[in-house]
Amino acid sequence: MSTYSIKDLEQLSGIKAHTLRIWEQRYNLLSPKRTDTNIRFYDDDDLKLILNVALLNDNGYKISKIASMDMDELRREVMKLTDRTLTHDDQIHALTICMIEMDEDRFDKVLSTNILKLGFEQTMMNIIYPFMSKIGVLWQTGAINPAHEHFISNLVRQKLIVAIDGxxxxxxxxxxxxxxxxxxxxxxxxxxxxxxxxxxxxxxxxxxxxxxxxxxxxxxxxxxxxxxxxxxxxxxxxxxxxxxxxxxxxxxxxxxxxxxxxxxxxxxxxxxxxxxxxxxxxxxxxxxxxxxxxxxxx
The missing domain is CATH 3.40.50.280 (Cobalamin-binding domain)
Incomplete structure (x- = not known):
């Protein structure tokens, strides 16, 4: 299991640490754990939750409504969103969720949908390449672990090899x-x-x-x-x-x-x-x- 600081959550989700703390206090959205030396940290489940929350919040869902959802309902709403036409940033955010959850089927669906809509080159230029740059920086800073990067890199590599052969x-x-x-x-x-x-x-x-x-x-x-x-x-x-x-x-x-x-x-x-x-x-x-x-x- 990976552990994250609140700054890691900020980097990965785009939500300011100050806002996360307010949501934590007001809506009991997150439940930080503590080390033996009383330092707060978050786990993989907290990260998955906040990534889903960020995507919904960015698309107009009120935080009070999001906080009332259980995990299954939250995931269904996110899947509905990613099936619709979203901005490039939203698609990158959706891929980040797939990476953290190591959901290969979902990643492939998001990627394939964008290729059909935008074409392979534009999907790479506007979504995949910025996404890979983002996770490369996150990996360098320790916000994600090497397993996440290898998981995504191999999936993207497979798509690229097929496209190159064509x-x-x-x-x-x-x-x-x-x-x-x-x-x-x-x-x-x-x-x-x-x-x-x-x-x-x-x-x-x-x-x-x-x-x-x-x-x-x-x-x-x-x-x-x-x-x-x-x-x-x-x-x-x-x-x-x-x-x-x-x-x-x-x-x-x-x-x-x-x-x-x-x-x-x-x-x-x-x-x-x-x-x-x-x-x-x-x-x-x-x-x-x-x-x-x-x-x-x-």
Whole structure:
């Protein structure tokens, strides 16, 4: 069983800690436990409850009415809501509930419904990718445990692989070599980049997680890609990211290298001339549109 502070509940639900305390006192909404040293904490059931409460409250339900519901009634109301058209933030919130409850069927239903309504790319851009970014930060800060992240990452990974397999390069696009550095295992962003690149008619050589430097060089020499791309989420760490960028640039001086990820965004790094920082996933989409436009002009 995981334990949470009231600040963790605030981060996960978006409800201010001050408001949670008021609801706790006025409606007996939460029942915090205490450690042997008298420190208050909350458990998984409290977190599930407050996530459901937050979604209903955000959609106009009065807290007094919510507090009068039992758990079964609360869950039915939430399911009704997520079956309707909600804002992107509401859908992200619904997926957060699925993650905490590890409800694979519900997660798949929410995701599939959005894909039907918005299409795969827009669902990834506006719902899944922001959701994955959110849980990545929550995992880094300890607000959720690694099991939650692995559960969701594997479900999203399955969807991405199916979508990527449905894309066929037309033979006229550019060649991209995609990889993750040694020690890096978080590949959702790289998989989505692969989908975007292939959807624009380009070819992808995908090496995936934890690519040894010698393997990267071997594949590079064989395929001579137009572009390389990597994502640095945890490895190398931010204090070693600058050295890694210079090393990468020196080893592949004739190829433009696209880079993004938690350890490089917002760290004021010196970008070598052939390394381009992508701050957001939309930057990748815009970059692909640019090179396609150049190719059409030629």
């Amino acid at each position: 894309q066929v390069a037309n033979g006229e696009g550019k060649k991209f070599l995609l990889f993750l550095p040694e020690g890096e295992l978080h590949e959702i962003s790289l998989l989505f980049a692969s989908y975007l690149i292939k959807s624009k008619g380009n070819k992808v050589i995908y090496l995936g997680q934890n690519t040894p430097n010698e393997d990267l060089m071997t594949v590079y020499k064989i395929h001579q890609p137009d572009y390389m791309m990597t994502v640095i989420t945890t490895s190398p760490s931010s204090e070693h990211a600058q050295d890694y960028l210079h090393s990468l640039s020196a080893r592949f001086p004739k190829t433009q290298i696209l880079i993004t990820g938690y350890q490089v965004i917002g760290h004021d790094l010196d970008m070598p001339v052939n390394v381009k920082l992508m701050n957001y996933i939309r930057d990748i989409k815009d970059f692909l549109d640019e090179i396609n436009l150049v190719s059409e002009v030629k």
